Amino acid sequence: MQYADNRELRKEMFFAFNTRAYKENEFNNTQIIKDLAKLRYEKAVLLGYNTWADYILEERMANTKQIVMDFLDNLKDSAIPVAKAEIEEVTAYAKKNGFEGEQLERWDFSYYAEKLKKEKFAINDEVLKPYFSLENTIDGLFKLCTDLWGITFKKNEEIPTWHEDVMVYEVYDKDGSLLAIWYGDYFPRPGKRAGAWNNTLRDQWMEGTEDVRPHVVNVCNFSKPTADKPALLTFGEVETLYHEFGHALHNIFAKGNYSRLTGTSVAWDFVELPSQLMENFVSEPKVLATFAKHYETGEVIPQELVNKINESSTFLSGLATMRQLAFGYLDMTWHGNNPEGYSVEGVEEKSDVTRNFYPEVDGISISASFSHIFAGGYSAGYYSYKWSEVLDADAYAMFKQNGVVNKAVAQHFRDHILSKGGTQHPMELFKNFRGREPKPEAMLVRSGLLKMP
Numbered sequence: 187m188q189y190a191d192n193r194e195l196r197k198e199m200f201f202a203f204n205t206r207a208y209k210e211n212e213f214n215n216t217q218i219i220k221d222l223a224k225l226r227y228e229k230a231v232l233l234g235y236n237t238w239a240d241y242i243l244e245e246r247m248a249n250t251k252q253i254v255m256d257f258l259d260n261l262k263d264s265a266i267p268v269a270k271a272e273i274e275e276v277t278a279y280a281k282k283n284g285f286e287g288e289q290l291e292r293w294d295f296s297y298y299a300e301k302l303k304k305e306k307f308a309i310n311d312e313v314l315k316p317y318f319s320l321e322n323t324i325d326g327l328f329k330l331c332t333d334l335w336g337i338t339f340k341k342n343e344e345i346p347t348w349h350e351d352v353m354v355y356e357v358y359d360k361d362g363s364l365l366a367i368w369y370g371d372y373f374p375r376p377g378k379r380a381g382a383w384n385n386t387l388r389d390q391w392m393e394g395t396e397d398v399r400p401h402v403v404n405v406c407n408f409s410k411p412t413a414d415k416p417a418l419l420t421f422g423e424v425e426t427l428y429h430e431f432g433h434a435l436h437n438i439f440a441k442g443n444y445s446r447l448t449g450t451s452v453a454w455d456f457v458e459l460p461s462q463l464m465e466n467f468v469s470e471p472k473v474l475a476t477f478a479k480h481y482e483t484g485e486v487i488p489q490e491l492v493n494k495i496n497e498s499s500t501f502l503s504g505l506a507t508m509r510q511l512a513f514g515y516l517d518m519t520w521h522g523n524n525p526e527g528y529s530v531e532g533v534e535e536k537s538d539v540t541r542n543f544y545p546e547v548d549g550i551s552i553s554a555s556f557s558h559i560f561a562g563g564y565s566a567g568y569y570s571y572k573w574s575e576v577l578d579a580d581a582y583a584m585f586k587q588n589g590v591v592n593k594a595v596a597q598h599f600r601d602h603i604l605s606k607g608g609t610q611h612p613m614e615l616f617k618n619f620r621g622r623e624p625k626p627e628a629m630l631v632r633s634g635l636l637k638m639p
């Protein structure tokens with residue numbers, strides 16, 4: 187869709203993709219999702235709730251349907267004008283580059299957007315990779331954690347692992363006591379699952395008076411080093427590495443009585459706060475200067491490249507936000523009401539806030555293949571992607587206001603968020619850290635939806 191010059195082929199792809207599980211054949215999901223929504227509703231009512239969303243949200247940070255809807259509405263108001271301007275910009279660019287219609291169809295948009303992005307930012311993975319060797323990136327991450335929390339890392343090759351690629355470190359607190367064992371499993375191999383994640387081999391808990399410390403694992407799938415090149419990461423992979431380590435810190439700093447309530451065992455819409463918070467540091471010039479060094483020359487990544495990374499990160503973010511919000515509304519329409527008598531088409535028309543951005547297209551469906559909310563665990567929870575962004579941007583703003591690498595703010599974050607796990611309501615934890623409830627401004631500024639106040 188982004189690269190195919192053949193417009194008919196793009197259109198064909200668009201329809202093929204957007205009619206998955208919605209074609210007139212035995213794989214059509216329409217009845218199945220209607221049944222799912224109805225059964226969930228009935229289960230919630232049996233348990234004494236008004237809707238499925240009321241049942242799910244009771245144990246989330248965003249406690250009620252009203253909170254979620256207000257949250258989506260508020261972001262929508264900020265994103266709409268930006269999204270409209272973005273469409274105008276891409277349309278004007280397309281017209282200058284051979285597009286002959288008035289309005290870009292859905293199958294034209296990402297094609298021209300990709301060309302425009304290339305022209306504006308001229309930045310790609312291959313230019314950046316030499317500055318991000320895995321070794322330097324991990325050194326930089328450990329140094330950042332030492333600067334923030336005073337913790338130190340000691341490689342221990344005596345500890346057995348499940349594969350020779352796996353690295354093991356002991357993590358020590360600033361007073362010298364052992365906090366955790368941390369394993370990094372970073373390279374693909376036959377039989378290993380794709381993707382990136384954090385998990386524990388052992389959680390933290392109190393066994394009588396003994397504080398049992400956790401064993402924490404970070405898994406990624408980066409390209410292996412070769413004979414003449416170290417393992418080099420794309421910028422996105424560096425963010426992933428920091429992200430997973432943010433989850434690891436939640437486990438490493440855990441301090442509670444019961445493993446069920448420590449570390450990352452927290453509300454669904456709260457668990458990405460530490461991980462996404464850590465991602466912010468990667469775009470920070472002063473942090474990059476400590477580790478983003480060319481693997482051959484040792485040259486620190488030029489400021490010009492850093493600027494381009496940061497500028498390109500907000501490209502078309504109004505539209506990206508609107509798309510996420512549309513998914514959020516769709517989810518809440520299916521799960522926040524009695525779905526009796528609902529049709530797939532009706533629900534989609536009601537909730538698609540991006541509908542008038544493009545010429546209308548009939549015969550497609552998102553719901554039929556929306557596995558997050560129908561087959562995954564995201565029912566009445568899709569909003570949490572944006573919710574977590576608000577949390578991490580707002581929390582990070584506190585670091586930023588205090589010079590980024592600030593020990594006092596870091597300690598505060600450790601005391602009120604990282605060490606607490608799920609022992610208190612996440613809103614209480616956040617308020618104890620931030621002094622108030624979360625505000626969306628920092629996220630809006632970061633994604634270019636709001637000019638710096």
Ligand SMILES: [Zn+2]
Pocket residue numbers: 429433458461
């Ligand atoms: Zn995560």
